[in-house]
Amino acid sequence: MTKKEIKLLDEINNKFKIDGRIQREHRIWVSINVNKLIEICKWLKEKGFVHLSAISVTDWLEKKEYELTYHLWSYDNKMLVTVKTNINRNTPTVESVSPIWGESAQIHERELHELFGVKFKGNKDLLPLFLENWQGPAPFRKDFDWRDYVREKFYDKKNEREKVYYD
Amino acid sequence: MVKRSEKAKTMRKLIKAIWIFNWFNSCGFAELVPLVGSRWDMERFGMIIVGNPRHADVLFIAGYQTHKSIERAKRIYEQMAEPRVVIALGSCTMTGGMYWDSYNTIKKLDDYLPVTMYIPGCPPRPEAVFEACEKIFEHVKELE
Numbered sequence: 001m002t003k004k005e006i007k008l009l010d011e012i013n014n015k016f017k018i019d020g021r022i023q024r025e026h027r028i029w030v031s032i033n034v035n036k037l038i039e040i041c042k043w044l045k046e047k048g049f050v051h052l053s054a055i056s057v058t059d060w061l062e063k064k065e066y067e068l069t070y071h072l073w074s075y076d077n078k079m080l081v082t083v084k085t086n087i088n089r090n091t092p093t094v095e096s097v098s099p100i101w102g103e104s105a106q107i108h109e110r111e112l113h114e115l116f117g118v119k120f121k122g123n124k125d126l127l128p129l130f131l132e133n134w135q136g137p138a139p140f141r142k143d144f145d146w147r148d149y150v151r152e153k154f155y156d157k158k159n160e161r162e163k164v165y166y167d
Numbered sequence: 168m169v170k171r172s173e174k175a176k177t178m179r180k181l182i183k184a185i186w187i188f189n190w191f192n193s194c195g196f197a198e199l200v201p202l203v204g205s206r207w208d209m210e211r212f213g214m215i216i217v218g219n220p221r222h223a224d225v226l227f228i229a230g231y232q233t234h235k236s237i238e239r240a241k242r243i244y245e246q247m248a249e250p251r252v253v254i255a256l257g258s259c260t261m262t263g264g265m266y267w268d269s270y271n272t273i274k275k276l277d278d279y280l281p282v283t284m285y286i287p288g289c290p291p292r293p294e295a296v297f298e299a300c301e302k303i304f305e306h307v308k309e310l311e
Contacts, residue, residue: 131271132235139270146270154263154274165267 004077008047016040023082031084038095040083041070045100048074049081052101055108057116061142064089066118070097087118096122115140183307184213185300188223188247190240195230198257198290207293214300220246225303228280229256229290231264231272237279244280250307252283254299256291264289 005028009020012030016039020030032040049072058067063086070083087094098105099122107129109120114128117138128134137144155162189196202209203216217223220243232240244253255276258264263274276282284302286295 130233130235132238134234136270147268149270150268153270 004079008077008079008081011047012040015043026078027080027082029082029084034085034087034094037083037085038097038100041072041097041100044072044081044083048076049079051075052097052104052108053080055097055105055112057112057118057140059089059116059140059142061089066092066116068094068118092116092118094118094120096120098123114138117141183224184215185225185303186215186217186223187225187227188217188220188243190226190228190236190243192230192232192236193259194290195228195257195259198229199227199296202293202296207297209297212297212300220244221248223247224250225252225254225300227254227256228260228276228282231259231266231269232276232279233271234273237273240280252303253280254284254286254296255282256286256288256296258287258289261285261287 002025005022005025008028009022012018012020016032016036018030018032020028023029030040051073053071053073054069055071056069058069060067065086066089068085068087072081072083073079074081085094096105096109098109098120106123106125109118109123110126111129112118113120113123113126114131114134115138120126131139136149139146151157151165155165157163157166189199191199201207209215220226224247226240226244226247228240244251255261259266259272260276260282263269263272266272267274273279284299286299288295
């Protein structure tokens with residue numbers, strides 16, 4: 001481990017009173033309460049983490065939670081910080097980071113809104129990206145049985161040729 | 168002078184070059200690339216790919232169609248002048264192929280567009296595509 005990871009973790013600990021984890025060289029994981037998400041994002045942006053590589057959502061069905069993951073890259077430090085936060089699965093609402101990272105955050109949030117139904121407050125454009133005229137539930141949710149949905153929508157059990165799809 | 172059969176005479180009258188507009192999703196065009204290449208060169212039959220559906224006689228559709236792309240395919244079809252032919256290539260357009268259980272792709276193309284001919288295969292052989300085009304020549308009178 002080099003010094004820069006430990007130094008950044010100490011700074012985060014002093015500022016936000018949370019313990020991050022050094023995953024490996026150049027990589028840090030930080031779990032944070034959703035209330036402090038915008039605060040830490042703004043702080044990290046000022047620290048030089050100007051590149052938002054990705055936002056992703058993990059659906060934890062048993063815990064009834066969505067886990068949001070923000071991957072931030074700093075060109076100066078050559079470090080990848082992963083900020084994780086949990087939100088309620090049934091009413092997934094979170095503050096948008098598009099005022100901080102602009103377009104790159106906007107398009108990620110738009111996709112996650114479409115696929116997981118997460119509402120990003122402050123994002124100006126959350127129109128469907130791939131699913132036009134979609135009436136079903138958010139398709140990437142774990143409790144969405146897409147195979148049942150397809151059978152219902154596209155196939156007919158009475159059709160002799162399409163019976164195979166029901167086995 | 169070479170004596171031609173009756174069939175050949177009518178064929179010669181009716182034949183026009185087939186101009187193609189391509190609407191391909193995913194691996195669709197990879198299936199048709201050999202047709203453009205030198206080995207099967209489709210331009211020797213006067214088949215060229217045009218950039219505007221208004222100039223095209225035949226619409227080639229290949230690959231799975233999503234709900235979003237089928238709306239665009241319908242608009243392309245509406246712009247084509249009659250007589251128009253839709254040829255669907257590959258198993259994706261017939262049954263959904265490997266996307267048979269995908270919520271976002273359509274399964275049978277003829278639910279959405281009047282398909283004239285299906286060419287099965289994943290991908291279809293270039294010879295099969297030529298055979299389909301030969302059938303267009305044969306039946307061009309019925310189309311008009």
